[in-house]
Amino acid sequence: MARLSDIIEEFLKSLINKEQGAVEIQRNELANMFNCVPSQINYVISTRFTTDKGYYVESRRGGGGYISIKRINIESAGDYLMHIISSVGDKISQHTCEIFIKNFVDYDIIEEREAKLMKAATSDKVMTDVPLDKRDSARATILKNMLMSLTID
Amino acid sequence: MARLSDIIEEFLKSLINKEQGAVEIQRNELANMFNCVPSQINYVISTRFTTDKGYYVESRRGGGGYISIKRINIESAGDYLMHIISSVGDKISQHTCEIFIKNFVDYDIIEEREAKLMKAATSDKVMTDVPLDKRDSARATILKNMLMSLTID
DNA sequence: CTATTTGACTATCCCTGACTATTATAAATT
Protein backbone atom coordinates (compact mmCIF):
# COMPACT_ATOMS: atom_id res chain seq x y z
CA MET A 1 0.00 0.00 0.00
CA ALA A 2 1.44 3.31 -1.09
CA ARG A 3 1.79 5.67 1.76
CA LEU A 4 -0.21 8.85 1.70
CA SER A 5 2.88 11.02 1.44
CA ASP A 6 3.83 9.19 -1.74
CA ILE A 7 0.39 9.74 -3.17
CA ILE A 8 0.51 13.43 -2.41
CA GLU A 9 3.98 13.61 -3.90
CA GLU A 10 2.77 11.98 -7.12
CA PHE A 11 -0.23 14.24 -7.26
CA LEU A 12 1.89 17.35 -6.94
CA LYS A 13 4.41 16.17 -9.48
CA SER A 14 1.80 15.43 -12.10
CA LEU A 15 0.22 18.79 -11.37
CA ILE A 16 3.58 20.43 -11.83
CA ASN A 17 3.94 18.66 -15.15
CA LYS A 18 0.54 19.74 -16.30
CA GLU A 19 1.22 23.31 -15.25
CA GLN A 20 4.56 23.56 -17.02
CA GLY A 21 6.79 23.44 -14.02
CA ALA A 22 5.12 25.54 -11.37
CA VAL A 23 2.13 25.15 -9.10
CA GLU A 24 0.58 27.23 -6.41
CA ILE A 25 -1.47 25.41 -3.84
CA GLN A 26 -3.24 26.10 -0.62
CA ARG A 27 -2.12 23.94 2.20
CA ASN A 28 -5.49 23.42 3.85
CA GLU A 29 -7.24 22.75 0.59
CA LEU A 30 -4.76 20.10 -0.39
CA ALA A 31 -4.87 18.54 3.06
CA ASN A 32 -8.61 18.44 2.77
CA MET A 33 -8.42 16.75 -0.59
CA PHE A 34 -6.38 13.94 0.90
CA ASN A 35 -8.05 13.86 4.28
CA CYS A 36 -4.91 14.52 6.21
CA VAL A 37 -3.73 17.15 8.63
CA PRO A 38 -2.28 20.27 7.03
CA SER A 39 1.13 19.72 8.49
CA GLN A 40 1.50 16.57 6.45
CA ILE A 41 1.74 18.80 3.42
CA ASN A 42 4.76 20.41 5.02
CA TYR A 43 6.19 17.00 5.58
CA VAL A 44 5.76 15.99 1.96
CA ILE A 45 7.28 19.21 0.75
CA SER A 46 10.22 19.15 3.09
CA THR A 47 11.09 15.56 2.29
CA ARG A 48 10.32 15.42 -1.43
CA PHE A 49 10.51 18.86 -2.94
CA THR A 50 13.87 19.91 -1.65
CA THR A 51 16.46 22.04 -3.35
CA ASP A 52 18.62 19.01 -3.90
CA LYS A 53 15.83 17.36 -5.80
CA GLY A 54 15.42 20.34 -8.06
CA TYR A 55 12.52 22.23 -6.59
CA TYR A 56 12.17 25.72 -5.33
CA VAL A 57 9.48 26.38 -2.75
CA GLU A 58 8.05 29.66 -1.55
CA SER A 59 5.08 30.36 0.68
CA ARG A 60 3.06 33.00 2.39
CA ARG A 61 0.77 32.89 5.40
CA GLY A 62 -2.35 34.83 6.22
CA GLY A 63 -5.45 35.42 4.16
CA GLY A 64 -4.82 34.35 0.60
CA GLY A 65 -1.75 32.44 1.69
CA TYR A 66 -0.22 29.85 -0.59
CA ILE A 67 2.62 27.47 -1.18
CA SER A 68 4.29 27.63 -4.55
CA ILE A 69 6.50 24.89 -5.90
CA LYS A 70 8.68 25.41 -8.94
CA ARG A 71 10.73 22.86 -10.75
CA ILE A 72 14.05 24.08 -11.95
CA ASN A 73 14.45 24.52 -15.63
CA ILE A 74 16.96 21.96 -16.78
CA GLU A 75 17.37 23.68 -20.13
CA SER A 76 18.64 26.92 -18.67
CA ALA A 77 20.46 25.32 -15.81
CA GLY A 78 23.49 24.17 -17.70
CA ASP A 79 25.27 20.94 -16.99
CA TYR A 80 27.97 22.59 -14.96
CA LEU A 81 25.56 24.28 -12.59
CA MET A 82 23.52 21.14 -12.11
CA HIS A 83 26.66 19.21 -11.52
CA ILE A 84 27.76 21.69 -8.90
CA ILE A 85 24.46 21.74 -7.11
CA SER A 86 24.47 18.02 -6.78
CA SER A 87 28.14 17.85 -5.88
CA VAL A 88 28.36 20.56 -3.24
CA GLY A 89 27.31 18.09 -0.60
CA ASP A 90 25.92 18.82 2.80
CA LYS A 91 28.85 20.83 4.05
CA ILE A 92 31.29 23.27 2.57
CA SER A 93 33.99 25.44 4.09
CA GLN A 94 34.21 29.13 3.40
CA HIS A 95 37.42 28.64 1.49
CA THR A 96 36.07 25.90 -0.74
CA CYS A 97 32.96 27.92 -1.29
CA GLU A 98 34.96 30.88 -2.51
CA ILE A 99 36.81 28.67 -4.94
CA PHE A 100 33.53 27.43 -6.30
CA ILE A 101 32.23 30.94 -6.70
CA LYS A 102 35.39 32.04 -8.46
CA ASN A 103 34.93 29.15 -10.83
CA PHE A 104 31.36 30.18 -11.57
CA VAL A 105 32.70 33.52 -12.72
CA ASP A 106 35.44 31.91 -14.78
CA TYR A 107 32.90 29.71 -16.46
CA ASP A 108 30.60 32.69 -17.11
CA ILE A 109 27.87 31.18 -15.00
CA ILE A 110 27.54 34.32 -12.94
CA GLU A 111 28.58 37.97 -13.06
CA GLU A 112 31.12 39.65 -10.82
CA ARG A 113 28.45 41.40 -8.81
CA GLU A 114 26.59 38.16 -8.36
CA ALA A 115 29.79 36.59 -7.12
CA LYS A 116 30.10 39.35 -4.56
CA LEU A 117 26.61 38.68 -3.33
CA MET A 118 27.24 34.98 -3.09
CA LYS A 119 30.49 35.42 -1.20
CA ALA A 120 28.83 37.87 1.15
CA ALA A 121 26.01 35.46 1.87
CA THR A 122 28.26 32.51 2.56
CA SER A 123 30.99 34.26 4.48
CA ASP A 124 31.87 33.20 7.99
CA LYS A 125 31.08 36.77 8.95
CA VAL A 126 27.36 36.14 8.61
CA MET A 127 27.41 32.89 10.55
CA THR A 128 27.50 34.40 14.00
CA ASP A 129 24.02 33.17 14.79
CA VAL A 130 24.73 29.67 13.53
CA PRO A 131 26.16 27.14 15.96
CA LEU A 132 29.81 26.51 15.18
CA ASP A 133 29.35 22.88 14.21
CA LYS A 134 26.62 23.75 11.72
CA ARG A 135 28.20 26.59 9.82
CA ASP A 136 29.53 24.52 6.96
CA SER A 137 26.15 22.93 6.64
CA ALA A 138 24.33 26.26 6.67
CA ARG A 139 26.79 27.57 4.08
CA ALA A 140 26.12 24.64 1.77
CA THR A 141 22.39 25.18 2.10
CA ILE A 142 22.67 28.85 1.28
CA LEU A 143 25.01 28.28 -1.65
CA LYS A 144 22.81 25.61 -3.17
CA ASN A 145 19.66 27.60 -2.70
CA MET A 146 21.24 30.57 -4.43
CA LEU A 147 22.43 28.48 -7.33
CA MET A 148 19.07 26.87 -7.60
CA SER A 149 17.31 30.21 -7.69
CA LEU A 150 19.27 31.11 -10.81
CA THR A 151 17.88 28.16 -12.67
CA ILE A 152 14.29 29.23 -12.35
CA ASP A 153 12.40 31.21 -14.98
CA MET B 1 -4.89 34.64 -3.99
CA ALA B 2 -5.01 38.21 -5.13
CA ARG B 3 -4.65 40.03 -1.88
CA LEU B 4 -6.34 43.36 -2.05
CA SER B 5 -3.46 45.05 -0.27
CA ASP B 6 -1.10 43.83 -2.97
CA ILE B 7 -3.40 45.09 -5.68
CA ILE B 8 -3.62 48.50 -4.07
CA GLU B 9 0.15 48.54 -3.65
CA GLU B 10 0.64 47.81 -7.34
CA PHE B 11 -1.91 50.39 -8.32
CA LEU B 12 -0.18 53.06 -6.29
CA LYS B 13 3.27 52.13 -7.52
CA SER B 14 2.29 52.27 -11.15
CA LEU B 15 0.57 55.56 -10.50
CA ILE B 16 3.72 56.86 -8.88
CA ASN B 17 5.71 55.78 -11.90
CA LYS B 18 3.31 57.41 -14.28
CA GLU B 19 3.35 60.61 -12.27
CA GLN B 20 7.13 60.79 -12.11
CA GLY B 21 7.58 59.91 -8.51
CA ALA B 22 4.75 61.53 -6.59
CA VAL B 23 1.04 61.03 -6.17
CA GLU B 24 -1.67 62.65 -4.14
CA ILE B 25 -4.73 60.63 -3.31
CA GLN B 26 -7.81 60.85 -1.19
CA ARG B 27 -8.17 58.03 1.24
CA ASN B 28 -11.91 57.60 1.03
CA GLU B 29 -11.95 57.84 -2.73
CA LEU B 30 -9.29 55.18 -3.09
CA ALA B 31 -11.02 52.95 -0.56
CA ASN B 32 -14.19 53.35 -2.52
CA MET B 33 -12.45 52.43 -5.72
CA PHE B 34 -11.33 49.13 -4.23
CA ASN B 35 -14.41 48.53 -2.11
CA CYS B 36 -12.56 48.41 1.15
CA VAL B 37 -12.65 50.29 4.41
CA PRO B 38 -10.58 53.47 4.45
CA SER B 39 -8.26 52.17 7.11
CA GLN B 40 -7.02 49.52 4.72
CA ILE B 41 -5.38 52.30 2.77
CA ASN B 42 -3.45 53.13 5.92
CA TYR B 43 -2.52 49.51 6.23
CA VAL B 44 -1.15 49.37 2.71
CA ILE B 45 0.78 52.57 3.17
CA SER B 46 2.22 51.66 6.53
CA THR B 47 3.36 48.24 5.38
CA ARG B 48 4.56 49.10 1.89
CA PHE B 49 5.40 52.76 1.57
CA THR B 50 7.62 53.32 4.54
CA THR B 51 10.67 55.53 4.72
CA ASP B 52 12.93 52.54 4.85
CA LYS B 53 11.52 51.39 1.57
CA GLY B 54 12.23 54.72 -0.01
CA TYR B 55 8.96 56.58 0.23
CA TYR B 56 7.96 59.76 1.92
CA VAL B 57 4.34 60.11 2.95
CA GLU B 58 2.50 63.24 3.99
CA SER B 59 -1.17 63.75 4.68
CA ARG B 60 -3.74 66.16 5.84
CA ARG B 61 -7.11 65.63 7.42
CA GLY B 62 -10.24 67.68 7.24
CA GLY B 63 -11.94 69.21 4.24
CA GLY B 64 -9.78 68.80 1.16
CA GLY B 65 -7.63 66.31 2.98
CA TYR B 66 -5.19 64.10 1.09
CA ILE B 67 -2.40 61.61 1.30
CA SER B 68 0.68 62.26 -0.75
CA ILE B 69 3.30 59.65 -1.47
CA LYS B 70 6.67 60.55 -2.87
CA ARG B 71 9.48 58.31 -3.88
CA ILE B 72 12.73 59.40 -2.35
CA ASN B 73 15.12 60.93 -4.78
CA ILE B 74 18.20 58.84 -4.90
CA GLU B 75 21.42 60.55 -5.83
CA SER B 76 23.46 57.42 -6.01
CA ALA B 77 22.84 53.75 -5.58
CA GLY B 78 25.62 53.63 -3.04
CA ASP B 79 23.98 56.24 -0.87
CA TYR B 80 20.71 54.41 -1.00
CA LEU B 81 22.36 51.16 -0.08
CA MET B 82 24.11 52.74 2.86
CA HIS B 83 20.81 54.22 3.94
CA ILE B 84 19.18 50.82 3.81
CA ILE B 85 22.03 49.06 5.53
CA SER B 86 21.83 51.42 8.43
CA SER B 87 18.08 51.21 8.58
CA VAL B 88 17.81 47.44 8.56
CA GLY B 89 17.74 46.58 12.20
CA ASP B 90 19.26 43.61 13.91
CA LYS B 91 16.36 41.45 12.85
CA ILE B 92 14.26 41.11 9.75
CA SER B 93 11.51 38.70 8.78
CA GLN B 94 11.61 36.82 5.53
CA HIS B 95 8.67 38.74 4.18
CA THR B 96 10.01 42.15 5.06
CA CYS B 97 13.27 41.12 3.54
CA GLU B 98 11.54 40.19 0.30
CA ILE B 99 9.81 43.53 0.19
CA PHE B 100 13.15 45.27 0.57
CA ILE B 101 14.62 43.23 -2.24
CA LYS B 102 11.66 43.94 -4.46
CA ASN B 103 12.23 47.61 -3.83
CA PHE B 104 15.87 47.38 -4.82
CA VAL B 105 14.71 46.08 -8.17
CA ASP B 106 12.12 48.82 -8.48
CA TYR B 107 14.87 51.34 -7.88
CA ASP B 108 17.22 49.70 -10.35
CA ILE B 109 19.73 49.09 -7.59
CA ILE B 110 19.96 45.43 -8.44
CA GLU B 111 19.08 43.13 -11.32
CA GLU B 112 16.38 40.48 -11.30
CA ARG B 113 18.94 37.72 -11.06
CA GLU B 114 20.61 39.44 -8.15
CA ALA B 115 17.24 39.71 -6.47
CA LYS B 116 16.78 35.98 -6.88
CA LEU B 117 20.13 35.33 -5.27
CA MET B 118 19.36 37.61 -2.38
CA LYS B 119 15.96 36.07 -1.81
CA ALA B 120 17.45 32.62 -1.96
CA ALA B 121 20.12 33.50 0.57
CA THR B 122 17.69 35.01 3.06
CA SER B 123 14.86 32.56 2.72
CA ASP B 124 13.63 30.63 5.71
CA LYS B 125 14.43 27.55 3.69
CA VAL B 126 18.12 28.03 4.30
CA MET B 127 17.76 28.72 8.01
CA THR B 128 17.34 25.14 9.12
CA ASP B 129 20.70 25.16 10.86
CA VAL B 130 19.99 28.40 12.66
CA PRO B 131 18.17 28.28 16.00
CA LEU B 132 14.62 29.47 15.56
CA ASP B 133 14.98 32.52 17.75
CA LYS B 134 18.00 33.70 15.81
CA ARG B 135 16.77 33.36 12.24
CA ASP B 136 15.62 36.91 11.83
CA SER B 137 18.89 38.04 13.22
CA ALA B 138 20.88 35.79 10.90
CA ARG B 139 18.81 36.99 7.98
CA ALA B 140 19.51 40.62 8.77
CA THR B 141 23.21 39.85 8.95
CA ILE B 142 23.22 38.10 5.60
CA LEU B 143 21.17 40.80 3.93
CA LYS B 144 23.34 43.60 5.22
CA ASN B 145 26.50 41.79 4.31
CA MET B 146 25.27 41.27 0.78
CA LEU B 147 24.29 44.90 0.43
CA MET B 148 27.60 45.96 1.82
CA SER B 149 29.39 43.85 -0.74
CA LEU B 150 27.70 45.80 -3.52
CA THR B 151 29.04 49.10 -2.27
CA ILE B 152 32.60 47.96 -2.71
CA ASP B 153 34.30 48.04 -6.08
C1' DC C 1 15.40 1.61 13.57
C1' DT C 2 13.45 5.00 10.17
C1' DA C 3 9.64 7.06 7.88
C1' DT C 4 5.10 8.64 8.33
C1' DT C 5 1.14 10.62 10.52
C1' DT C 6 -1.05 13.51 13.79
C1' DG C 7 -2.38 17.50 16.41
C1' DA C 8 -1.49 21.14 19.63
C1' DC C 9 0.60 25.33 19.58
C1' DT C 10 2.66 29.32 17.16
C1' DA C 11 3.51 32.95 13.61
C1' DT C 12 1.99 35.93 10.10
C1' DC C 13 -0.94 38.53 7.25
C1' DC C 14 -5.00 40.85 5.88
C1' DC C 15 -9.28 43.13 6.69
C1' DT C 16 -12.69 45.51 9.49
C1' DG C 17 -14.87 48.85 12.29
C1' DA C 18 -15.37 51.63 16.29
C1' DC C 19 -13.32 55.44 18.12
C1' DT C 20 -10.24 59.53 17.79
C1' DA C 21 -7.86 63.65 15.74
C1' DT C 22 -7.53 67.33 12.56
C1' DT C 23 -8.92 70.81 9.21
C1' DA C 24 -11.86 73.89 6.51
C1' DT C 25 -15.91 76.35 6.27
C1' DA C 26 -20.06 78.27 7.75
C1' DA C 27 -22.57 80.35 11.41
C1' DA C 28 -22.92 82.90 15.48
C1' DT C 29 -21.21 86.23 18.61
C1' DT C 30 -18.72 90.22 20.08
Add this chain to the structure above:
DNA sequence: AATTTATAATAGTCAGGGATAGTCAAATAG
Protein backbone atom coordinates in the same frame (compact mmCIF):
# COMPACT_ATOMS: atom_id res chain seq x y z
C1' DA D 1 -14.47 93.19 11.13
C1' DA D 2 -12.69 90.04 14.16
C1' DT D 3 -13.28 86.24 16.95
C1' DT D 4 -15.37 82.30 18.57
C1' DT D 5 -18.17 78.25 17.94
C1' DA D 6 -20.42 74.55 15.44
C1' DT D 7 -20.55 71.39 11.68
C1' DA D 8 -18.99 68.63 8.10
C1' DA D 9 -15.30 66.41 5.84
C1' DT D 10 -11.43 64.25 6.03
C1' DA D 11 -7.48 61.11 7.80
C1' DG D 12 -5.29 58.19 11.87
C1' DT D 13 -5.10 54.53 15.41
C1' DC D 14 -5.61 50.28 17.37
C1' DA D 15 -7.29 46.06 18.83
C1' DG D 16 -9.62 42.03 17.26
C1' DG D 17 -11.13 38.36 14.12
C1' DG D 18 -10.49 35.24 10.40
C1' DA D 19 -7.52 32.88 7.25
C1' DT D 20 -3.53 30.90 6.30
C1' DA D 21 1.07 28.47 6.84
C1' DG D 22 5.04 26.71 10.10
C1' DT D 23 7.09 24.02 13.93
C1' DC D 24 7.90 20.36 16.83
C1' DA D 25 7.51 16.34 19.27
C1' DA D 26 4.71 12.36 20.36
C1' DA D 27 2.39 8.43 18.46
C1' DT D 28 2.24 4.98 14.93
C1' DA D 29 3.49 2.13 10.99
C1' DG D 30 6.65 -0.54 8.32
